[in-house]
Amino acid sequence: MPSARSASRANGRAQRRYLARRLEILRAAGKEFRARGFAETGMRDIAAAADLSPANLYNYFRGKDEILFFCQDVSLDRLLLALERARRSRAPAAEKLRGIIVAHLSCVLDEVEGSAAHLFAGGLPRRLQNRLLAKRDRYESGVRRLIAAGIRNGDFASCDPALATRAILGALNWSVRWYSPGGALTAAEIAESFATLLLRGLSNHRASNHNAVSLPAAKRAPGRAAALPGHLPLRAEVNA
Secondary structure (H helix, E strand, O other): OOOHHHHHHHHHHHHHHHHHHHHHHHHHHHHHHHHHOOOOOOHHHHHHHOOOOHHHHOOOOOOHHHHHHHHHHHHHHHHHHHHHHHHHOOOOHHHHHHHHHHHHHHHHHHOHHHHHHHHHHHHOOHHHHHHHHHHHHHHHHHHHHHHHHHHHOOOEOOOOHHHHHHHHHHHHHHHHHHOOOOOOOOHHHHHHHHHHHHHHHHEOOOOOHHHOOOOOHHHOOOOOOOOOOOOOOOOOOOOO
């Protein structure tokens, strides 16, 4: 007869496999959402992309609304984790904010489920959207407090912390609408360049060499300036 300890280990392995399979389904669903659109994607499409039968897919998710909700929930959890790491750090405010900006871009550009969440979360029923608002507001409030602290200690120029936060988050979230994985810059390079551009606007030391935008020469097309994510519509998304 198996011991309680071995039964617990077996249950833990089963839970990890279940979660890993859900994440695989998320990635397959994200690709389908981006290719077809959320409204046009059915559970059969997602099942085929995930190499599952439709009946088996329902063992993991009850519908595509639940899949998209899980995308957004996982994405917000990652953003909140990056915020908490910054809050606990003893680094200067500018370095904390740089880490948050890079983590945010990495989440929405590198992860299929992250980009799908930010592109299509408006398609969720209101009851599910409302369940995400508390996490979104916690994240935005935490970024605003970090910027406010940087203004108080002189790391950042005097400005409205709420406006600065919304401008930054709006620019970051909008990136999923123009980013192309086959473009001139990788997601990591865009994240670092975004951080430099956005921090330059807040910095009290604009002439600092640390804040200079630097792009890898290999990524620059001959005969033209390298494309930078510069003049973007700075509006906060409802699912920021």
